[in-house]
Amino acid sequence: MGDHLFEFLLRQGDNTLILSHRISEWCGHAPIIEEDIALANIALDLLGQTQMWLGLAAEVEGAGRSADDLAMLRDAWDFRNAILVERPNGDFGQTMMRQFLFDAYHVELLNRLVNSTDERIAAIAAKSLKEVDYHVERSASTVIALGDGSEESHSRMQAALDDQWTFAGELFETDAGDHALNDAGIAPLPSELRAGFNTRAIAVLGDATLNIPETTFAHSGGRSGKRHSEHLGHLLTQMQWLQRAYPGATW
Amino acid sequence: MSDHDTSPRTEWPLWEIFIRGQHGMSHRHVGSLHAPDAEMAIKNARDVYTRRNEGVSIWVVEAKKITASSPSDKGPMYEPSQSKVYRHPTFFDIPDDVGAM
Numbered sequence: 552m553g554d555h556l557f558e559f560l561l562r563q564g565d566n567t568l569i570l571s572h573r574i575s576e577w578c579g580h581a582p583i584i585e586e587d588i589a590l591a592n593i594a595l596d597l598l599g600q601t602q603m604w605l606g607l608a609a610e611v612e613g614a615g616r617s618a619d620d621l622a623m624l625r626d627a628w629d630f631r632n633a634i635l636v637e638r639p640n641g642d643f644g645q646t647m648m649r650q651f652l653f654d655a656y657h658v659e660l661l662n663r664l665v666n667s668t669d670e671r672i673a674a675i676a677a678k679s680l681k682e683v684d685y686h687v688e689r690s691a692s693t694v695i696a697l698g699d700g701s702e703e704s705h706s707r708m709q710a711a712l713d714d715q716w717t718f719a720g721e722l723f724e725t726d727a728g729d730h731a732l733n734d735a736g737i738a739p740l741p742s743e744l745r746a747g748f749n750t751r752a753i754a755v756l757g758d759a760t761l762n763i764p765e766t767t768f769a770h771s772g773g774r775s776g777k778r779h780s781e782h783l784g785h786l787l788t789q790m791q792w793l794q795r796a797y798p799g800a801t802w
Numbered sequence: 803m804s805d806h807d808t809s810p811r812t813e814w815p816l817w818e819i820f821i822r823g824q825h826g827m828s829h830r831h832v833g834s835l836h837a838p839d840a841e842m843a844i845k846n847a848r849d850v851y852t853r854r855n856e857g858v859s860i861w862v863v864e865a866k867k868i869t870a871s872s873p874s875d876k877g878p879m880y881e882p883s884q885s886k887v888y889r890h891p892t893f894f895d896i897p898d899d900v901g902a903m
Contacts, residue, residue, distance in 0.1 A: 583814070585835050589849040689845055696838060 552735065555728035556669075557611050558631065559738055561621070562774050564604030565632035568622055569783070570653060571597035572790050573640055582643050589689065593650075596682040603675045623794035627784045634773035635718040637783040641711065644697055644704065648711035651694045654687035655751045656722040659744040668736035691755045698759025705760065712761050720769020723748070816865040817843040819850075821857035829861050840864070 574594040581587035605618035616624075636653060640646045661683055664676035698708040725742040732738040756763055772778025793800060814836040820829035832851050837843035843862040851857070871879060883889065 583836060585837065585846040585850060588853075589846065592849050592853055685848075692841065692845070696842070 552731060553611060555731045556737065557608055558728050559732055560604055560608035560611060561631040564601050564608055564618075564621070565630045566636055566653070566657075567597040567604060568601040569630070569632040569786065570636040570650075571595075571601060572786060573636060573638075574646070574650070576640055577643075577646065586643075590646075593686055593689075596686070600675070600679045600682070603678070607671055607675065619794075623791050627779050627787055628776055630779065630783060630787075631774055631776050632783075633718070633721045634770055634780050635715065635721065637773065637780060637786055638715070638718065639782055641714075642707060644707040645711040645714065647690055647693045647697065648708060649715055651687070651690040651755065652715060652719045652752070653722075654683060654690045655748050655755070656719070656744060657683050658687045659747040659751075660739070660741075662747075663739040663744070667738060672737065687751075691751075694755060694761075695759045698756070698761045708759060709761050712756065713764055716764045717766060717768050718770050719748075720767075721771045721773055724769070724771055724774060726775070814838050817847075817862045818865050818868060819843070819847045820861040820863070821847070821851055822859040822861075823857055824855070829859065832856075834865060837862075 571594045574590050574597070577590045578587065578594070581590055601622065602618055605621045609616050609618050609621055635649060638649065658680070661676045661680040665673055665680060667673040667676065694708065697704040699705070723741045723745045725740050729738070729740050733740045752763065773780075773783075815838075816834055817837055817840075818834050819832050821832045822829045835843065835846050835850055837846045840862055844860050847860050847862060852860070
């Protein structure tokens with residue numbers, strides 16, 4: 552169970568860490584200052600959640616590593632985030648579409664984790680949920696505004712959805728470890744979250760006048776760590792270079 | 803050049819933001835920001851002006867909907883009251899029991 556729990560916690564912390572880093576790349580570059588500040592806030596929320604998830608992961612592992620060690624000293628194949636969150640930002644519309652797809656999954660997950668039999672997990676979920684409720688409200692309204700906006704914004708959002716829909720499927724991938732945690736009442740099966748995600752996605756994307764691609768194909772390989780995209784390594788060189796070049800540096 | 807086009811038609815409207823603080827009784831003007839509509843203005847205000855726990859309630863008003871007094875009317879508008887000390891209730895003895903007023 553310890554291994555399954557560690558794996559589960561890495562998946563949570565790596566999703567929030569890698570997405571946080573991606574969003575932080577917009578800092579100083581967003582189309583308008585209000586969005587710039589909002590995206591930076593969301594990146595910081597996710598980074599705070601990462602500290603809690605990876606902090607607990609390090610505690611559960613019991614190998615003397617800290618949350619910082621897990622974040623800054625692991626290589627690409629040790630990461631357990633879904634491929635969706637490591638993909639490049641693309642244009643602002645692609646970033647917001649990815650954000651909405653992740654938020655819609657994230658809020659379903661946290662709504663279940665607040666009832667976890669593991670009190671530490673339930674506490675992290677309760678704290679995160681307040682933030683993520685806002686994230687999904689914001690990303691959904693932006694997706695609707697841009698999808699149901701001008702001809703150009705609509706076509707960009709449709710392209711973003713076509714591009715990313717097949718990457719969302721991995722979030723609901725379920726393995727033996729998920730079953731073990733579910734049997735212990737620690738976490739829901741990811742596959743159980745799909746229905747709630749679909750309901751929200753259909754409503755929001757419908758309001759955005761966007762068509763959901765008719766495919767059941769889903770990319771995978773991120774949450775198992777077996778086959779990340781080529782983008783993760785590039786992201787890590789940016790995120791980890793300081794600890795790699797100056798081991799143990801603090802400020 | 804089109805990248806630097808700042809003509810009004812490409813700009814989102816300006817909104818004036820009012821926040822009621824944790825301990826304050828009334829909403830106070832805190833600044834302004836751009837947003838496409840009122841709902842986004844509230845979301846933006848939440849991110850720009852309440853990230854350090856400054857408020858419990860937000861009002862947004864589209865700046866063009868505000869009617870302001872004209873600075874050139876300053877004389878006729880405000881100066882006549884300067885010489886009318888009797889309008890200030892400073893000539894009454896306030897009983898101690900009443901406390902601060």
